[in-house]
Amino acid sequence: MTGHFFEGAEKLLEIWFLSSNNNSGTDKGNNDLRNIPRDLIEEVLNLVNCKVLKYAQSATTDTYVLSESSMFIFQSHFVLKTCGETTLLHAVQPMLALARDYCEFDKVDQVFYSRRKFLRPELQKAPHSSFDHEVAYLDSIFEGGCAYVLGRTNDDCWYLYTLDKTCAGTKSDQTLEIIMTELDPEKMKIFYQENTSSAAEATQKAAIDKIFPNAKIFDYLFDPCGYSMNGLLPDGHYFTIHITPEPDFSYVSFETNVSYNQYQDIVRKILKMFNPGKFTTTIFGGSAATSLDSQRKIFQYSDYGRVDHQIVCLVDYDLIYSYYKKYPS
Numbered sequence: 001m002t003g004h005f006f007e008g009a010e011k012l013l014e015i016w017f018l019s020s021n022n023n024s025g026t027d028k029g030n031n032d033l034r035n036i037p038r039d040l041i042e043e044v045l046n047l048v049n050c051k052v053l054k055y056a057q058s059a060t061t062d063t064y065v066l067s068e069s070s071m072f073i074f075q076s077h078f079v080l081k082t083c084g085e086t087t088l089l090h091a092v093q094p095m096l097a098l099a100r101d102y103c104e105f106d107k108v109d110q111v112f113y114s115r116r117k118f119l120r121p122e123l124q125k126a127p128h129s130s131f132d133h134e135v136a137y138l139d140s141i142f143e144g145g146c147a148y149v150l151g152r153t154n155d156d157c158w159y160l161y162t163l164d165k166t167c168a169g170t171k172s173d174q175t176l177e178i179i180m181t182e183l184d185p186e187k188m189k190i191f192y193q194e195n196t197s198s199a200a201e202a203t204q205k206a207a208i209d210k211i212f213p214n215a216k217i218f219d220y221l222f223d224p225c226g227y228s229m230n231g232l233l234p235d236g237h238y239f240t241i242h243i244t245p246e247p248d249f250s251y252v253s254f255e256t257n258v259s260y261n262q263y264q265d266i267v268r269k270i271l272k273m274f275n276p277g278k279f280t281t282t283i284f285g286g287s288a289a290t291s292l293d294s295q296r297k298i299f300q301y302s303d304y305g306r307v308d309h310q311i312v313c314l315v316d317y318d319l320i321y322s323y324y325k326k327y328p329s
């Protein structure tokens with residue numbers, strides 16, 4: 001596999017919408033992003049350079065497993081996560097137009113664009129060749145954008161772009177993302193087709209089906225290796241895992257919007273599953289997510305030293321970024 005490389009690190013975009021026609025309560029009228037025809041979503045994904053591998057709907061969510069990661073579409077917001085050399089930001093303007101034309105969403109309530117530092121930034125296509133270029137691209141679309149870098153720019157770091165504004169919508173949502181690198185090669189063997197015959201078998205062997213036992217799982221095992229899954233919980237929450245198992249550039253991400261009073265237990269469960277050499281956690285919470293307060297203390301995971309721990313208080317959201325490295329054995 002000399003020369004073979006895959007950039008596991010995802011670009012992650014979340015946009016929340018509002019409508020000036022003021023539908024309220026349970027009557028959202030036409031204000032529903034799931035009204036956008038699926039073929040038009042696929043056209044947008046073509047612009048990003050990824051394809052739909054699996055699609056499913058629940059009462060609250062449309063979920064897509066993509067050739068490069070995932071998309072989730074909810075009533076008034078969507079989450080698009082794409083890795084490799086995809087051009088995720090090319091989805092922004094078409095999605096704004098579709099939200100306006102098919103859902104009467106004429107205002108943006110909030111935007112979050114984030115990603116970790118790429119391993120090979122020189123392979124990325126415009127506007128993803130640098131965070132400065134990404135910020136300039138987003139600034140050409142949105143007003144009031146602010147850009148942050150968390151962590152160490154000469155080691156691992158994580159970038160965020162969001163809007164400096166008060167949000168009208170829900171402020172109680174929470175998101176946890178765990179980004180892991182230098183994974184245990186033994187654990188990664190599961191995600192090779194030579195060792196595992198189907199996505200369902202990989203899900204079971206790795207115990208991914210035990211994380212949220214009542215979730216519906218949509219999984220995919222790539223050829224010759226690699227794994228992606230989306231999980232939908234009965235209450236509408238989601239989780240998603242993406243695995244690049246190749247030892248030279250191994251990468252695993254876990255993300256969920258299930259809210260927790262404390263995050264240590266779920267983080268420990270995921271660490272045990274993948275045994276990374278390094279990982280970052282980002283915990284986002286709206287100002288109504290008071291449980292985030294208990295996360296402000298610097299919590300620890302055995303076998304790992306905390307390298308960085310930073311808290312950013314945005315207008316309506318708080319963010320806790322932490323970066324850990326395994327102690328030498």
Ligand SMILES: C[S@@+](CC[C@H](N)C(=O)[O-])C[C@H]1O[C@@H](n2cnc3c(N)ncnc32)[C@H](O)[C@@H]1O
Pocket residue numbers: 006007008009010067068069082083084222223224225226227228242243244245246251252253
């Ligand atoms: C699972 S996909 C999703 C990536 C996710 N962001 C991550 O890296 O963890 C990436 C993995 O699948 C492998 N793969 C095989 N065929 C692929 C394809 N057609 N498109 C994308 N990845 C593919 C890559 O080499 C890599 O190991």
